[in-house]
Amino acid sequence: MNLDNHGHGEQLSSLERVKQFFQSKFGQTTDLAVVSISIGSYEGLLCYLTTMTSSDFIKKQVLKELASPEVSSPPTKEAVFQQLGNNHFAGLTHEVVTDLEQLPPKIVLGYGIILIEGVPMALAVDVRSLNSRSIEEPTTQNVVRGPKEGFTESADTNMSLIRRRFNNVNLRFEKFELGYMTHTAVYIAYLDGEVDTEIVDQVREKLKQSHIDSLFDSGRIEELLHSKGKGMQLFPTVYNSERPDAVCRHMTNKRIAIIVDGSPFVLVVPSIFTDFFKSPEDEYQWFVIGSFSRYLRYFAFILSLTVPALYIAVTSYHQELIPSILLTSIAAQREGIPFPASIEILLMEITFEILREAGTRMPRIVGATISIVGALVLGEAAVQAGVVSNITVIVVSLTAISGFVAPIYTFGSKVRFFRFGMIVLSSVIGLYGLVLGCCLLMIQLTRIESFGVPYLSLFSKWDKRSVT
Structure with a gap:
């Protein structure tokens, strides 16, 4: 069946077409779950990746809400759909998707897709529930006196460690995606009003103009962030650390932190010669x-x-x-x-x-x-x-x-x-x-x-x- 001949809304309203679309996009991958469910008195569909969430989370946070007696009370399908987003999944990150092509990127990011037969919209709910390394003491920068917390491979955890140290409304996080094969999330963090806007613009431009195929660690983009300057870059111009207190200290000194999802090393720019000889313990x-x-x-x-x-x-x-x-x-x-x-x-x-x-x-x-x-x-x-x-x-x-x-x-x-x-x-x-x-x-x-x-x-x- 040629799906391109149908409008986006019409494709989303047909669960059979959505199943065929997912099959064409994901092939025979075993971690894609396409589950037929009942949403009130209407036929529905739930799609998610089993490798990005846990079955307990799906049962407690998603299926339990969909089986709630309140779901069947609205008189129309559209009303049921609105109620799911406004009431039942209000506590989870969610958004309404009207384009069929936007569903696969959402699924690989850890979203669960909920559809109702005849409704030309889909509800994307964040169902990520991944096992990650707990916050531990840094391994490459020993701590004698000071906080024992170290960054982990989770970007969300790393951002929370920075946010906890800044009770400041001027703290900003901006998201980018690098690697056309991995679509790795990269965040820049800075204090608005403290850092020079020209430097922020330079960092944004370097990240946007990157043309790398994959990104698994922050070391991969250090060369990307190196300023060419007038001479050979034989000394590092990008600071990296596993210690949140060290990164936050640099941010108070007009610096920008770069967080890469999957890497416990956070980068800081601009960096100068003396930065590499300072320790937070000083x-x-x-x-x-x-x-x-x-x-x-x-x-x-x-x-x-x-x-x-x-x-x-x-x-x-x-x-x-x-x-x-x-x-x-x-x-x-x-x-x-x-x-x-x-x-x-x-x-x-x-x-x-x-x-x-x-x-x-x-x-x-x-x-x-x-x-x-x-x-x-x-x-x-x-x-x-x-x-x-x-x-x-x-x-x-x-x-x-x-x-x-x-x-x-x-x-x-x-x-x-x-x-x-x-x-x-x-x-x-x-x-x-x-x-x-x-x-x-x-x-x-x-x-x-x-x-x-x-x-x-x-x-x-x-x-x-x-x-x-």
Whole structure:
């Protein structure tokens, strides 16, 4: 039967045509329920996906209402239909649909469709009842003092965690759909009147112009939200966090949060260099201690970048800079080592990266064991075999530990790229290479922008769009 020859209202009024339409759209999928029911004294139809709701919810919230004696009291079908929406399902999100083509998108979103024979309209009722992970403590950002709640994979839950922290009528949520195959819900959250409208418009435009096929995690759209700026985006310009208090704190500082349904990581834009060294816990303790912790992270960042390169430069090219006693100790340890210092460092750095990747990908039960035992055994064995020196193991270990100090893991992972660049430059031209690498790094940092905000805006004056 060619359904296109009939008007939309006429198609909806015929339950048989609706069944054929659903069959043509959904095929033989087993999770589509098309149930013939009685609505009062009239023939009706209930359609929903069993994978998007539970049978108990359908029985208690839908079928129980449809079987109510009050449903049969109105004299006409249209009156019964109006009563369903106005009275029986008033407590659930619902809407009236008059276009047959709009029914499949509603069903895949978790709506149940109610139709009455002869009525040219359908009632779409939100019947989603999915099992989701409960609110737990964040796994990637440990909390010593502060709220123990973390975002989950449910966008509704994540929005409620933000709403609970803002008793403010100016909090706004806007919905978008990304991925032409998945139609994933994406929400932006901001405080109206606080955030710059130009930045909000830029975020809206980037999301609307996205042409991705699927979206399962917020990391998929980080590249989409990166501002191109004047230089290569080798540093992250999009902040991500599992902690609602961290995201809300950024929102009070004129930022925009992006929530992706299915991801426990909420994004924040615009983001600047200093954001990746701040922790919400800095504000939950004495100012002096919080400031000391933050400056310690900056110092650790510098150490993780420069220590291996500095060691190579001074041991290979500038031995006169090393105190005599220390130089004698280093020379004694390196006696019999077949490789130059640069090869030693590269070997140990690559070994540590392999161990880190193995510890991350291994099952959680054995992952920690592989990381700790592997590092100890390999390090000790390498020293005993005369492949590397003790001082090299110390340098690489200090560098690795310093790289984990940044509260945001994605930022620390970027440091590794520059560290290898510094090692290569120092291996070629010594301290001059280290200085050159630092200069290139600073030039790169000064050229980066995040939605028009200078990446190093903490160290420069910025106009009315100031981000703190």
